[in-house]
Amino acid sequence: MADESSRRGDSYGTEAILEFVHKVHSGHDEFLQRAFDAPALHDMPPIQVSPSEGKLLGLLIRLSGAKKVVEVGTLAGYSALWIARHLPPEGHIWTIELEPKHVDVAQSTLKAAGVADRVTILEGPALGILEILVKHGPFDAVFVDADKGNYDHYGRWAAKNLRVGGLLVADNAFYFKGLMDDTPEAAAMRRFHQETARAFDSVCIPTPDGMVVGLLKLRS
Numbered sequence: 001m002a003d004e005s006s007r008r009g010d011s012y013g014t015e016a017i018l019e020f021v022h023k024v025h026s027g028h029d030e031f032l033q034r035a036f037d038a039p040a041l042h043d044m045p046p047i048q049v050s051p052s053e054g055k056l057l058g059l060l061i062r063l064s065g066a067k068k069v070v071e072v073g074t075l076a077g078y079s080a081l082w083i084a085r086h087l088p089p090e091g092h093i094w095t096i097e098l099e100p101k102h103v104d105v106a107q108s109t110l111k112a113a114g115v116a117d118r119v120t121i122l123e124g125p126a127l128g129i130l131e132i133l134v135k136h137g138p139f140d141a142v143f144v145d146a147d148k149g150n151y152d153h154y155g156r157w158a159a160k161n162l163r164v165g166g167l168l169v170a171d172n173a174f175y176f177k178g179l180m181d182d183t184p185e186a187a188a189m190r191r192f193h194q195e196t197a198r199a200f201d202s203v204c205i206p207t208p209d210g211m212v213v214g215l216l217k218l219r220s
C-alpha cells in the first residue's frame with residue numbers, strides 16, 4: 001500500500017475525491033444542475049466554473065457583503081446563479097455576454113431558477129458594455145471569466161469602478177497552463193496579475209486553472 005507522500009505525488013483517487021467534495025459541499029438542486037448541464041445540452045462550450053468554484057464565488061460574495069456585482073462572461077448563467085443566490089434581497093448582478101445564443105440560454109436558466117429579477121444580462125462585447133455600466137457604480141464585486149486577452153483591461157476597469165475594499169475574482173488566471181507563454185494573450189494575463197497585485201490585496205489560488213481573489217486597496 002502506498003504511503004502518504006507517494007500518494008500525494010500522483011493523481012490517485014483525484015476524480016473520486018473531487019466528485020465527493022463537489023457533492024458534499026457544493027451540491028446542486030435542480031436549477032443549479034440545469035444551469036450546469038445547459039452548455040452541453042445546447043451545443044455551447046462546457047467551460048463554466050466547477051461546482052466548488054461556483055460555491056466559493058457565492059461564499060465570497062456573501063462574506064464581502066456585496067450588493068452590486070458585475071460579471072464578465074455569462075455563458076449559460078451557472079456562475080451568475082451562484083452569485084445571485086448569495087446576494088441580499090436588494091442585491092443585483094449585471095452579467096455581460098457576447099454570444100446571443102448564450103444570452104438566450106442564460107435568460108431561460110435564470111428565469112427558471114427564480115432569480116431573473118436580480119440579474120440583468122447585457123449582450124455585447126464586454127469592453128463597450130462596461131463603459132455603459134459605469135453609471136451604476138461603484139460596485140461591490142466583479143467576477144471576470146471571459147476572453148483572456150482582455151483581462152488586463154477588465155482588471156483596470158475593476159480598480160476604477162469597485163468601492164475601496166470591493167472584491168475582484170478572476171478565473172483561468174493560469175491561462176490554461178499558458179501564463180508564461182510568449183503570446184500577446186499570455187502577456188496581457190501577466191499584466192493583469194501584476195497590476196492587480198498592486199491595486200488589490202490579492203492572492204492567486206492554485207485551483208486547476210488559477211483563481212485570483214483580491215480586495216481593492218485604493219481606487220485608481
Ligand SMILES: C[S@@+](CC[C@H](N)C(=O)[O-])C[C@H]1O[C@@H](n2cnc3c(N)ncnc32)[C@H](O)[C@@H]1O
Nearest residue numbers: 048049073075078079097098125126145146147
Ligand atoms: C468561461 S465562459 C463563462 C462561464 C460562466 N462565468 C460560468 O462559470 O458559468 C466565457 C463566456 O464569455 C463570453 N465572452 C467571450 N469574450 C467576450 C467578450 N469580449 N465580451 C463578453 N463576453 C465574452 C463567451 O461567449 C463565454 O460565454
